[in-house]
Amino acid sequence: MPICATCPHACRLASGQVGLCRARRATDDAVVCESYGRITSLALDPIEKKPIARWRAGTTVLSLGSYGCSMRCPFCQNASIAAAGADDVLWREMRPAEVVEQALGLAGRGCIGIAYTYNEPLAGWEFVRDTALLARDAGLSNVLVSNGMASSGVIAELAPLIDAANIDLKCFTESGYRMLAGDFAAVRHTIEALAVEPGCHLEVTTLVVPGLSDDEAQVEAAARWLASLDPQIPYHLTRFFPMHRMRDVPPTPIATLRRLAAIASRHLPAVLLGNVR
Numbered sequence: 001m002p003i004c005a006t007c008p009h010a011c012r013l014a015s016g017q018v019g020l021c022r023a024r025r026a027t028d029d030a031v032v033c034e035s036y037g038r039i040t041s042l043a044l045d046p047i048e049k050k051p052i053a054r055w056r057a058g059t060t061v062l063s064l065g066s067y068g069c070s071m072r073c074p075f076c077q078n079a080s081i082a083a084a085g086a087d088d089v090l091w092r093e094m095r096p097a098e099v100v101e102q103a104l105g106l107a108g109r110g111c112i113g114i115a116y117t118y119n120e121p122l123a124g125w126e127f128v129r130d131t132a133l134l135a136r137d138a139g140l141s142n143v144l145v146s147n148g149m150a151s152s153g154v155i156a157e158l159a160p161l162i163d164a165a166n167i168d169l170k171c172f173t174e175s176g177y178r179m180l181a182g183d184f185a186a187v188r189h190t191i192e193a194l195a196v197e198p199g200c201h202l203e204v205t206t207l208v209v210p211g212l213s214d215d216e217a218q219v220e221a222a223a224r225w226l227a228s229l230d231p232q233i234p235y236h237l238t239r240f241f242p243m244h245r246m247r248d249v250p251p252t253p254i255a256t257l258r259r260l261a262a263i264a265s266r267h268l269p270a271v272l273l274g275n276v277r
Contacts, residue, residue: 004031006125007070007150008183020181022085023068023123035124038091039099040081041065044106047164050115050145053272054234055164055201060110061143062103065118066127067091070149072181073170074245075209082119083244096131100138113141113163122150125158132161148190149182155193164201165194166236171206171213172222179212188225195229205236205274208252208260216263223264223271231268237261238274 004011004019004026011019013026023035045063047056067089069082076082081089103114114135116128121144132142141163148167167190170180177184194202204226208214219237226233237260240252257273264271 002026002029002031005151006031006123006154008186009070009181018085021068021070021120021123022083023066023119033124033126034086035066035068036127037093037095038066038086039064039094040067040084040089040091041118042094042102044109044111045115047112047115047143050117050143050164050166051205051236051238051272051274052143052164052166052201052203053236054203054270056112056141058110059112060106061113061115061141062099062106062111063115063117064094064099065116065121066124067119068123069120069147070123070182071120071147071170074180075207075212075240075249076244078118079244084119096127096134099131100134100140103135103140104138113143115143115145117143117145120147120149122146122148122154122158125150125154129158129161132158136161146190147182148187150186150190152186152189152193155190159193159197159200162194162197162200164203166203166205167191167194169204169206169222171209172218172225176212191226192229195233202230203234203236205238207238207240208257209240209246210249210252214252214256214260216260219260220263220266223267227267232270233268234270234272235264235268236272236274237264239276241275
């Protein structure tokens with residue numbers, strides 16, 4: 001049975017089976033990207049919405065997503081597509097060239113590139129690669145919004161194509177990542193790789209979820225680690241609201257976010273609060 005090399009799950013699949021991400025399917029001798037070019041979401045977004053706060057402010061990006069994800073976060077804000085497979089959600093096919101053409105046609109509305117986002121784009125990394133190559137040739141920028149849970153080979157192939165990225169740092173413990181079906185080491189590697197990639201602007205986001213990522217010592221450890229990579233990395237601390245399988249959990253208190261931001265600011269000069277309203 002072929003083994004998928006896209007992420008640390010390394011799913012071993014019989015022919016016809018889909019992986020944990022629900023975006024990749026085994027043939028007799030390989031695991032392929034079944035979600036390639038299957039677009040569930042397409043919108044023109046302000047770059048700040050990604051969130052990318054300190055790069056090309058005031059511009060827009062053509063944001064697109066497919067279906068599937070390599071993690072199982074109970075607080076997922078895009079579960080309708082991220083926790084879906086091919087038969088669970090409406091999608092339409094778009095070729096990489098079509099995406100690039102559409103982005104170019106939006107230049108009059110401030111569009112400077114394409115953002116791979118909404119579900120987990122690395123589950124269908126081949127489509128990201130092919131679109132990003134065409135986008136770069138056309139003078140467009142590539143923006144990646146991801147959980148960072150991918151193999152080092154995938155990251156090595158994509159990193160040179162990415163102009164800006166925001167990577168979710170779900171928490172800062174191995175046990176927390178195990179609970180979310182993630183791999184802490186793989187996510188750290190992705191952040192480390194993008195932090196040193198020439199020409200790539202990196203930002204990091206932690207959704208502050210009660211009981212998972214609202215611990216002061218954990219946030220300080222994350223901020224200290226990010227500062228060791230690059231003290232100029234903008235760090236977003238975002239307020240949790242009831243979602244998906246955590247609809248019975250109250251929103252994160254704003255006071256908690258402000259307290260954690262003060263702690264993170266001991267190590268990073270750019271700590272930003274999100275979903276505070």
